[in-house]
Amino acid sequence: MSLQLDFPAVLERWPSFLAGAVLTLELAFFATVLGALLGTLAAVGRGTHNSLIAGACKVYVETIRNTPLLVQIFLVYFGLASLGLKYSAFTVAVAALTINVGAYTAEIMRAGFEAIPRGQIEAAEGLALSRFQIYWHIILLPAVEKVYPALTSQFVLLMLASSVCSQISAEELTAIANYIQSDTYRAFETYIIVAVLYVILSLVMRAGFWGLGLLLFPRRRRLGTPL
Secondary structure (H helix, E strand, O other), rough: OOOOOOOOHHHHHHHHHHHHHHHHHHHHHHHHHHHHHHHHHHHHOOOOOOOOHHHHHHHHHHHHHHHOHHHHHHHHHHHHHOOOOOOOOOHHHHHHHHHHHHHHHHHHHHHHOOOHHHHHOOOOOOOOOHHHHHHHHHHHHHHHHHHHHHHHHHHHHHHHHHHHHHOOOOOOHHHHHHHHHHOOOHHHHHHHHHHHHHHHHHHHHHHHHHHHHHHHHHHHHOOOOOO
């Protein structure tokens, strides 16, 4: 039995593949931005002296990290619908991905905060810097710089994990592939193309994060430190 591949029959659907890839990047972009903000706030909350806030942030992080992403997506999707709130599949997907990556970002950022020497903070207080200046220049920016490689890897993984959003009809790359393979009956060729596209998207995101790192952390660029 010989395997006969028919890529032209699948590649003629390239506009659909392109649309799915663009939507995948849009999902990743919005979830990355919102998830980074949510995760940073959760990391700050876990380090606060307010036991109620710290406990709530810990419950959020541990709950998300110990439940499957697909279950979280279904909870957001059907939970909003049961409350009478109807949103597009894209909006629900962004919300679920944001909640998910926010928990992982919180733990990464917490590690970055804990890596800041206490002496630097005390020195900043001795120089009469404001609380905002201390948080921004002494804690937040150095912490992000320390954990930037881990953060970028997590956000690339988020983009790859967005494939499960096809289960709620968000027309990202995997959902488009499902439509194409059911229409052409060329599943193997379809998913080979999708795998290649995901590799390309991952490389594009890593290149983008590398460029962003050069802009945000010029000191690392001067020292030749990998981003």
